[in-house]
Structures are given as C-alpha cells and as structure tokens.
Amino acid sequence: MRVGVHINQFGNTGGAPALGAELAAAGAAAEAAGVSRLSVMDHYFQMEFNGGAEAPMLEAYSTLAYLAAHTSTMKLGALVTGVTYRHPGLLAKIVTTLDVLSGGRASLGIGAAWYDREHEGLGVPFPPVAERFERLEETLQVCLRMWDPDDDGPFVGRHYQLRETLCVPAPVAAPRPEILIGGGGERKTLRLVARYADACNLFAAGPALVRHKLDVLREHCDAEGRDYDTVLKTITYTADPATEGDLDAFLADISGYSELGVDTVILAPKLGETAGWIERFVAPVVERLAELD
DSSP states (O other): OEEEEEEOOOOOTTOHHHHHHHHHHHHHHHHHHTOSEEEEOOOSSOOGGGTOTTSOOOOHHHHHHHHHHTOSSSEEEESOEETTSSOHHHHHHHHHHHHHHHTSOEEEEEEOOOOHHHHHHHTOOOOOHHHHHHHHHHHHHHHHHHTOTTOOOOEEOSSOEESOOOOSSOOSSSSSOEEEEEOOOTTTHHHHHHHHOSEEEEEOSOHHHHHHHHHHHHHHHHHHTOOGGGSEEEEEEOSHHHHHTOHHHHHHHHTTSGGGTOOEEEEOOSOSOOHHHIIIIIHHHHHHHHHHO
C-alpha cells in the first residue's frame, strides 16, 4: 500500500511569512520519505471542524504550483476541488498548467462541493445538491474534451456552453492528468467514478464500510462496461493516531484495507506544521506498509 499526505491546515507557528518555507520543507520531507502523492485542501474558508473560517486557508492551485517547484516525483492535486469554485474550462486550464509545469504530475481531484458558508461569504453561487451533481458531470465532460487532442470543438451542456474547447499547451501526462473523484455517495458519486474517473477517494471509516462502497462501485462499473480493476482506490485517514504519530495504533487501524484492493492511504493530520511530522511519522509508515505488501 502506498502513502499520500494531505495538507489541510496552514496554522504554522511562524504565521503567513513562514508558510512558504514550511510548505517547501514538507514537500522535500514527503519525497524523501517515499510519499507517492501530496494534496492540499481546496476551500475558500477553513472548515468549522478544522479551526473555523478565521483560521488560515490558502488557495489550492497557487499552493500546488508552489509545491510543484519544490518537488520532482510526487503526484500533486487538490483533495478535492468543489465543482462550484471555478468554471470548468478555467479549471481544466489550471490543472493543465500545473501538469505542464510539474512535468506531468497533476491530478484533478473533484467533488460536488458542500460548504455553504464559504460560498455565501464570498458571493459564489451555491446551487442545490442535484444541480451541483449535474454540474459535476458536465465539468468532467468539459475537462475530458479539453484534454482530447482530436476535438477542440464546442461543448453544449445544460449548465455550461463553450464555443471552443482549446487547451494549449496540452497536458504532459499521458494520456491526460489523472481524474480522482472524492466521496462515497452510492447513487451519483460512485456512478461518476465508474463512468469518468481514474481514481476514487473514500474516508477510512472502517474496512466493512469501505468494502460496501467498493462493492457498489463494482456494480456501477459493471453497468458502465468498465473494468473495476482499472479504478485506483484511495482512502483518506484522519484519525488521531496520524496526528499524534502513534505508529502501532495507525497500523492496527489500517489493517484490512489492503485486502480490499486499496492502493493508497492518504494521511491527513490535524496540524499546520507537517515537515517534522512527515519525518517522524510518515517515513516509518511508508517503510512498514512496504514490508506488509
């Protein structure tokens, strides 16, 4: 099982002037530890359970671009972009830019969005959930069209209309950047994974629940004529053993996921300074999980 790191807090002790150095150090530490992917949160405001809207929050793709300049091997992406945050044509262009400048390491992590406060706070439209899922599917279609070298024609959807789906330069990643859809919704989200995505992301809420979600995903893949085994399965682990650096407790929690076909566990600590934590905790995790394969 591979290991990812998700940076979801930016409240380092040095404040804003020290954030750049902290992020660069975190990227270097993650690559030295053998981490396979590095992600950041994509929100306008920090979430209520993670410090609240007054806590620091960086714009995701500016942060990823900075991390691209300070890393060389890890896949980089947001976990995950809310579909309402950016027009899909612009989103495809942003992810393509990240992919080109990182040497083909960009991942488009995307979901239906849910945090109403940040939308209302900054005046961004927040449509009902059914419409957000409609927009999510159209956004996936737009991105795939933007990344299709043989089709730069118009896109006409219910919510988005593009006269030209031009994207120059094209992505470096072959055949295109990875698409990862976050969430475990059984009727819509996992159906979209089966239809459009390269990877899914579920919360590590216990092997039994993850097994059920993956069984549902398999059913959607069968309905779509998709090979279930071609979907990369990732889980996000946010429990206290990760933040506290309790390796034995973490390994006990994580046992049982690999036999479900989970490829990557993404560690999301509840702390703002991650470089030292990666050296102390993540590096041993990478070694121990490699031993279990």
